[in-house]
Structures are given as structure tokens and as C-alpha cells.
Amino acid sequence: MNTRAPVLDVDALLGDRHTRILVCCGSGGVGKTTTAAALALRAAERGRRVVVLTIDPARRLAQSLGLTELDNVPRLVTGLADDAVPGGRLDAMMLDMKRTFDEVVLAHATPETAEQILDNPFYQAVSSSFAGTQEYMAMEKLGQLRATADREGSWDLIVVDTPPSRSALDFLDAPKRLGSFLDGRFIRLISAPARAGGRAGLKFLNVGIGLVAKTLTTVLGGEMLRDVQTFVNALDTMFGGFRERADLTYALLKDGGTAFVVVAAPERDALREASYFVARLARDGMPLAGVVVNRLQPQPVSGLSAARAREAADELAAADRPAGAGALALHAALSDLAARHRNLVRRFTAGHPGIPVTEVPALSQDVHDVEGLRAVGTALAGRPVASPRSGWAPISSR
Numbered sequence: 001m002n003t004r005a006p007v008l009d010v011d012a013l014l015g016d017r018h019t020r021i022l023v024c025c026g027s028g029g030v031g032k033t034t035t036a037a038a039l040a041l042r043a044a045e046r047g048r049r050v051v052v053l054t055i056d057p058a059r060r061l062a063q064s065l066g067l068t069e070l071d072n073v074p075r076l077v078t079g080l081a082d083d084a085v086p087g088g089r090l091d092a093m094m095l096d097m098k099r100t101f102d103e104v105v106l107a108h109a110t111p112e113t114a115e116q117i118l119d120n121p122f123y124q125a126v127s128s129s130f131a132g133t134q135e136y137m138a139m140e141k142l143g144q145l146r147a148t149a150d151r152e153g154s155w156d157l158i159v160v161d162t163p164p165s166r167s168a169l170d171f172l173d174a175p176k177r178l179g180s181f182l183d184g185r186f187i188r189l190i191s192a193p194a195r196a197g198g199r200a201g202l203k204f205l206n207v208g209i210g211l212v213a214k215t216l217t218t219v220l221g222g223e224m225l226r227d228v229q230t231f232v233n234a235l236d237t238m239f240g241g242f243r244e245r246a247d248l249t250y251a252l253l254k255d256g257g258t259a260f261v262v263v264a265a266p267e268r269d270a271l272r273e274a275s276y277f278v279a280r281l282a283r284d285g286m287p288l289a290g291v292v293v294n295r296l297q298p299q300p301v302s303g304l305s306a307a308r309a310r311e312a313a314d315e316l317a318a319a320d321r322p323a324g325a326g327a328l329a330l331h332a333a334l335s336d337l338a339a340r341h342r343n344l345v346r347r348f349t350a351g352h353p354g355i356p357v358t359e360v361p362a363l364s365q366d367v368h369d370v371e372g373l374r375a376v377g378t379a380l381a382g383r384p385v386a387s388p389r390s391g392w393a394p395i396s397s398r
């Protein structure tokens with residue numbers, strides 16, 4: 001059986017002016033943030049005007065992108081390559097979930113209602129800790145960035161990172177869930193018994209918002225009912241607005257100019273998660289650009305097989321030459337790991353014929369600066385990353 005997957009041509013994707021939004025999805029810790037930032041940098045250095053929305057980037061990465069102020073707006077990234085295509089630029093921001101929620105409220109309600117909502121302890125608890133808020137707000141921010149791009153022509157490409165959820169699907173599901181939580185039915189559910197008041201009301205209330213029980217235990221006090229009531233009354237004026245907005249942004253994801261990049265690690269669980277996601281995109285009619293397999297162990301370049309290296313390591317160890325034995329044992333371990341990775345990728349591509357794939361090697365250090373992102377971008381585009389001077393070489397035993 002032919003198990004060779006078509007190659008994801010990242011440069012063609014980034015160079016296509018029809019590509020306006022790229023969404024990087026995947027399960028936790030696989031390299032979504034790194035991939036999003038690397039794609040954005042590469043696109044900018046190839047002449048596009050790009051904004052990347054990162055979510056919880058590692059501190060050092062954030063710092064090297066100039067993201068030290070938490071003001072929820074994009075900041076110009078300096079340090080694009082000297083030989084970058086003229087006209088390109090990169091702005092980066094990290095999502096401030098609470099502030100984005102506040103912006104939604106401010107955009108929807110009259111100033112005094114907005115103030116009532118923003119000051120409400122119930123709102124404050126819900127807006128920062130309801131499961132799915134981060135996903136919802138990422139979409140909300142995407143919608144805002146797209147509106148700005150359309151209005152001001154500031155960016156022609158938006159690259160979106162997604163929250164560190166266990167399942168990649170959360171990004172697609174959470175906004176709908178949160179939308180229906182915040183829309184009319186929820187409001188009616190909790191406001192009716194609240195108006196009736198008393199213990200019965202409180203009991204029913206507890207059932208109705210069991211969804212946020214954890215949050216609410218911290219808020220549940222004497223003030224609780226009054227807070228909820230104020231919140232609900234204020235939110236009443238924004239009835240349905242949340243759901244509508246979630247739907248609008250959801251529609252943007254189906255747009256022809258949007259492409260999803262699914263990131264996976266060469267591990268069984270991450271690849272299974274990627275499979276689910278790919279199937280879901282197809283079902284929802286959302287355009288998949290391809291799959292990135294990140295942190296792949298490259299096959300060590302010497303002709304020495306793992307078995308032979310292990311034998312030689314044993315011989316050296318027996319001859320009391322531990323240093324050489326250690327190097328050979330490492331070589332054997334990396335060869336085995338590389339073979340295992342290759343196998344997993346082969347199985348994945350066999351199960352998904354026709355889905356373009358690109359591979360990024362595990363680099364010898366964490367990716368925390370522009371140079372590191374550039375190395376990842378080079379690998380994403382299918383070009384060799386071998387720059388021993390910069391220290392961004394793939395991990396190898398040599």
C-alpha cells in the first residue's frame with residue numbers, strides 16, 4: 001500500500017493571498033503556539049502583513065515577541081530578517097480573556113448597563129472561569145481582528161493559536177456551548193426562580209447553574225441572589241447577542257479564506273486527536289490545509305543501525321570505555337525513537353490518504369525567540385534546518 005502522504009506546501013499556503021485566516025489546532029502541548037508564531041513570522045518575512053493571536057505563550061517567547069504589556073492589542077514585532085520580502089510586517093498579541101469578555105459587554109450594552117455588568121461579582125467569576133470562555137474569547141478576538149483588518153486594511157493574514165485544551169475539538173465546541181449558556185434560555189432559567197426568591201428558588205438555581213457550580217461556590221453568599229438578578233437584568237438587554245456573535249465567528253471559520261492547520265506530536269494520543277479533528281472539520285465543511293507533525297526525532301545520519309550501535313556499546317562498556325559506550329547507547333535510543341515516530345506517522349497517513357502533512361524535527365532547545373521560530377518555519381516549509389552555528393539544529397546523536 002502506498003502510505004506516502006502529499007506534502008503540505010506551507011509556502012504556497014502562506015503565499016496565497018486568498019488565505020486570510022490560519023487556525024492552529026491540536027491537543028495540549030503539541031506545539032500549537034510555536035507553530036502559529038512560526039507560520040506568522042514566515043508569512044511576514046515573505047511579504048505578508050500578518051497578525052498572530054497567541055494564547056498563553058511561554059514567557060520567554062512572549063518577551064522575544066515584545067509582548068510584555070498585557071493590553072489585549074497587537075504589538076509590532078521587530079527583528080524580521082534583513083533579507084525579508086519588503087512590505088511584510090508582523091504584529092503579535094496574546095489573548096486576555098477577561099478583557100476580551102469586557103469588550104464584548106461594552107460593545108453590546110449601553111454604558112450604564114455595561115458598568116452594572118462589569119461590576120457584578122457573578123459576572124467577574126463567570127467571565128474568567130467558565131469552561132470554554134477562553135475558546136469563546138479567542139473566536140471573539142478573531143472576529144475583532146478580522147473586522148479591523150477589513151476596515152483598516154492593516155493585515156492580510158491572521159494566524160490564530162488555540163487554547164491549551166485537552167481536546168482540539170473544544171475550540172469548535174466551546175463557543176456554541178458558552179453561547180447557549182449565555183443566551184436567553186439560561187437567563188430565563190435562572191431569573192425565574194430568582195424572582196420567586198426564597199429557598200426553593202435558590203435550590204432550583206443551584207441545579208440550573210450546576211454547570212458553573214465550582215465557580216459559584218466561591219460566589220454563593222448572601223449577595224448571590226441579588227448579584228445574579230442584577231446580572232441577569234443587565235444581560236437581558238444583550239439578549240441573544242452572545243449566541244449571534246458566536247455564530248458569526250463560526251461562519252468565518254467556514255469561509256473560503258480560512259484554513260486549519262492541525263498540529264500533532266508523533267504520539268498515539270496526539271495523532272488520534274488529530275484524526276478526530278480532521279474528521280470533524282470535514283463534517284462541518286471547514287477547510288483543512290494539512291497536518292503538522294511536530295517534534296519528530298530525525299533518523300540519525302550515520303549508517304549505524306540501532307542494533308549494531310547497542311552491540312558496540314555493550315562491547316565498549318565491557319572494555320571499560322564508558323564514554324564511547326554512552327554515545328553509542330544514545331545513538332541506539334534515538335534511532336529507535338526515530339523509527340517509532342516514523343511508524344506512527346506512516347500509520348496516520350495510511351489512515352488519512354490525501355491529507356497533506358509536513359514534519360518538524362525536535363530541535364535541540366525550546367523555541368523561545370525569533371530565530372527559533374524562523375527555524376521552525378523553515379522546517380514547516382519542508383526545508384532542512386541545519387544551522388549548527390545558531391544552535392537550532394535538530395536533535396541528533398552526532
Ligand SMILES: Nc1ncnc2c1ncn2[C@@H]1O[C@H](COP(=O)(O)OP(=O)(O)OP(=O)(O)O)[C@@H](O)[C@H]1O
Binds near residue numbers: 028055162364367
Ligand atoms: N520542534 C520543536 N523542537 C523543540 N521544542 C519545541 C518544538 N516545538 C515546540 N517546542 C517546545 O515545546 C513546548 C510546547 O510548545 P507550545 O507551547 O507551542 O505547545 P502548545 O500546543 O501551544 O501547548 P498548550 O497546549 O499548552 O498551549 C514549548 O516549550 C516549545 O518551545
Ligand SMILES: [Mg+2]
Binds near residue numbers: 055
Ligand atoms: Mg499554546
